[in-house]
Amino acid sequence: MREFAYQRAARVHDALLAVAGDRNARYLGGGTNLVDLMKCGVERPTRLVDVRRLPLDGVHVAPGGGLVIGATTTNSDAAAHPEVRRRFPALSQALLAGASGQLRNMATVGGNLLQRTRCGYFADLSRPCNKRLPGSGCAAIAGVHHNHAVLGHSAHCVATHPSDMAVALAAFDAVVRYQSLDGGGEIPLSRFYLPVGDRPDLETALPPGALITAVALPGVPGSLRSRYRKVRERASYAFATVSVAAALDVRDGVVRDVRIAMGGVASRPWRAGSAEAVLRGARPTPDRLRACAEEALSGAEPLPDNGYKVLLAKNLIAAVLGELAAAEEVG
Amino acid sequence: MSPDRTVGAVGASRPRIEGGLKVTGAARYTADVPMPGLVHGQLVTATTSRGRVRDVDASTALGMPGVLGVLDHRNAPRLNPKAGNYFGPDGSLLLLQDEVVPYAGWPVALVVAETPEQARAAAAALRVTCDAEPHDLDFDMDHPAARPASTAFGPEADTGDLEAELAACAVVVEERYRTPEESHCAMEPHASTAWWEGDHLHALDANQGAFSVSEVLAALWSIDRERVHVRSEHVGGGFGGKGVCGPQMILASMASKRFGRPVRIAMTRAQVFETTSSRPRTEQLVTIGADADGRLRAVGHRAAYALSPLAEYIEACTEQAKVLYAAPAIRTRLTAVPLDVLPPASMRGPGATPGSFALESAIDEVAERLDVDPVRLRLRNQPSVAPVSGLPFSTRRLVSCVQEGARRFGWAARDRRPRSRREGPLLIGTGMATASFSAGVFPSTASITAEVDGTFTVSVGASDIGTGARTALTAVAADALGVDAGRVRLRIGDSDLGMAWGAGGSRGTTSWSFAITEAAKELRGRLGDPARPVTATVDTSALIDFQPGRERQTFSAVFAEVAVDPATGEVRVRRLLGVFAVGRVINPLLARGQVVGGMVMGLSMALHEESVRDPRTGRLANGDFAGYHIAAHADVPDVEADFVPDYEPLDPSGFNGLGEIGTAGTAAAIANAVWHATGTRQRTLPIRLDRVLEPVAAGKDTEGATEGADHAVTRGA
């Protein structure tokens, strides 16, 4: 058993100080990812600073109709919150599509954003992995990569980001708020996760030692409909093979606004900006939806064993947008 | 319950005797039993599929807190190399005897410490260097090392002239089917505690047969079996994965010998995946020919499975080809392919489960080519005697199972054209399969003592691995003694209770019941002085007729309905119905639990389960429950099971086993339903979504999708 210090922070500043003073300290949210990684030896912190009791939980309506979700809000509470369900149904659905009831009761919003990849080699200390041990190589490229990335990967790492929640946040242009000893800041989700490049171990733009305090969602028009659909290898309790968070605002038969983000396809939630442009201002005909889906995957570079994800992602985008467009006609 | 009610415990539904203990946590499993002076062992396993251990550097580990020592091939006690299992000599029992690494997951060292945490920490600090050698995991029916499988379970079938019959057929189907390596995934990880008292070895162990484990240990240590005492009171599932003497048991006995303390080894889940045996991969070629009127003329079934060169093993995939259908020509060929793999072991419905997927899929393909209803095709080809042996069946209620199943399932209304049913974007299909599973009895002993207080103590070396055996045998004993079940106390799970077959081969209950029934008969003849306890003991070895001149099998018909989303490839089973003929049912509640559980396992095999290995190292890439998917609750639909009235004339009480028949048949029924839904055959398990996915035009298939969220296929999303 590797020993480590544990402390519970009562104030944000205490937490920041505790982590700043110890290079190998980590914040502890629900522990559902960090503790697993400690058990298999991937993470070896000397100190855990428990942030779950910090006054950072709860969902608040911001001026302009947006929401601010505190970093220590549990995944269950965030999913169940009436304002989340009303304004951002895809976010609630994404949260509920993740893990299991027990895990969601423990997991926090901050921890969810920072959970690590589920690439099996990342957790297998006997194999090379650039994300775990920079420069050691990537075992997945010539190994098992059936559920790895088809977009935005590099020759150094082909892992995907496992979070469902983050995919919906990407669709809604969320912003991550943090505090550090140098002050506070905000990072749009679109820039929060770094491109893989040659340093897959560097995953986010969060400054060292910073504590995530909240996620802010800008307001959306009441006519924006959204939906999250997750395809996986069993009906529940599995990570996404491919998932799609989409939002559509159709008025007078014309698409005013559309947001498409994919999960399970890249090292981060993948916002399909150019595909959105195909649809914006157009009528959502089946052909247009298909063209939009094609565009979303136009840059895909599948690996030898995961080519199916490209077709799956296209089909899923077309299906989810089709459902939203059909609901639009009815509603 | 009336106190003087004396008959009729068999046939009544009763919950498990130990159910209350289990749900309150009071029942103690092997690793829960407290023990003074206990120390703990942690395995260190090989990460390559073939090689040699060059060095085990324990210098750091030995200096760590609580560490008693490290066992490896240089200092471990020597074991008898001739020790074996059911099939003969078994090299996989000979742990830490030399430097050879025969498969990934092979134990190369054991660290022993005062606490499990200390043992684990020290194990992580152990530096094992291995020289990897090229390994061979390329499973293929035509692999150069392929050889005929052992015929210990009976000869191959070779009746009639297969080629001549095929040449005369109107329709011939010849297809290849593949099933993956699978893991048993019992809830309780393998665990043992061992200690020596002089030259007596004592053990608590999670297994499916304490007696046979005691025999293997006695052989390994070259001591009399009477000096080995193994107890296994509660076992949290086995499915065949605890049928053999496990590595944890052998290593605990070695460590205890070495360190003179009781040693417990409780495997981690990852170790259970990588170090305990699995269901082997299979590749099967089925050739079936039929006349235009649907009469089968030829059934050919070739099946190959992977095994380890360390031990013999039979995955009898071709058995049902000898049982299910009448045909003038039937030929089976079973092939073993030795590779550098984890040694396989029986996994619920061994042989029959992967075999039935191939055979019953192929029969469905014949029905498709002939454009006949698959139920009718099956009913048309029922044999009057066993088609290969020519022996009569002792009982064969398969037709009743099929007819009753078809009626309940509403089969008659089915449009047999594929892709003929839609609900919104979903394609709906139904399919069915039949199955048989070999039944029988093996020698066992039972003792019954009539106590002075009017109760009876029944002792039999049975194991209850969660099946409800304890409860079923209590009912059997009560009826055999003609007393209320409340007066019967059962002692099981102990090798000192005498020779007994284990919980396996669907022969546990029949074997133990036979011994109990005979002991009761003898006891009833000897009851005299009520002031003294009287004991009767019977060994059924000499009573069993191993050549009964009749084929003894259980049968089933399984029906499935699936919903497929062609856009995503997701398959969800909506309904599953199994109708079973398994002799006289001892306890309908527990029996239903067994066959429903079996069907769920079959569903899981059809859609989810697959051990994935890294191509370079051969190491499991998904050896945990997040990666190795078994069906979750949301995957399990409305499952219905029932039994047709049946009686096994070869059993004194009319019983047959039913632990495994539930698993066979289900995968084929689901695969056939997926074909009916989509028009595409799925000949490789599991039916993963990437194997089903089709290009779908937007609009066409998203019509009516407004209620999409309510479709069964997205349930739980």
Ligand SMILES: Cc1cc2nc3c(=O)[nH]c(=O)nc-3n(C[C@H](O)[C@H](O)[C@H](O)COP(=O)(O)OP(=O)(O)OC[C@H]3O[C@@H](n4cnc5c(N)ncnc54)[C@H](O)[C@@H]3O)c2cc1C
């Ligand atoms: C079996 C299983 C199945 C799962 N299935 C899914 C799934 O289907 N979909 C899905 O999306 N997820 C899934 N998960 C992952 C789960 O969602 C995450 O483990 C969880 O969200 C992490 O939250 P946590 O609070 O427990 O994080 P922790 O484990 O406590 O922390 C994770 C990381 O975040 C850091 N951290 C935590 N809080 C903060 C903060 N406020 N500021 C800065 N850093 C912080 C920690 O230091 C650590 O590095 C699954 C997990 C398991 C174990």
Ligand code: SF4
């Ligand atoms: S894909 Fe990334 S996480 Fe997986 S082995 Fe390669 S470098 Fe490591």
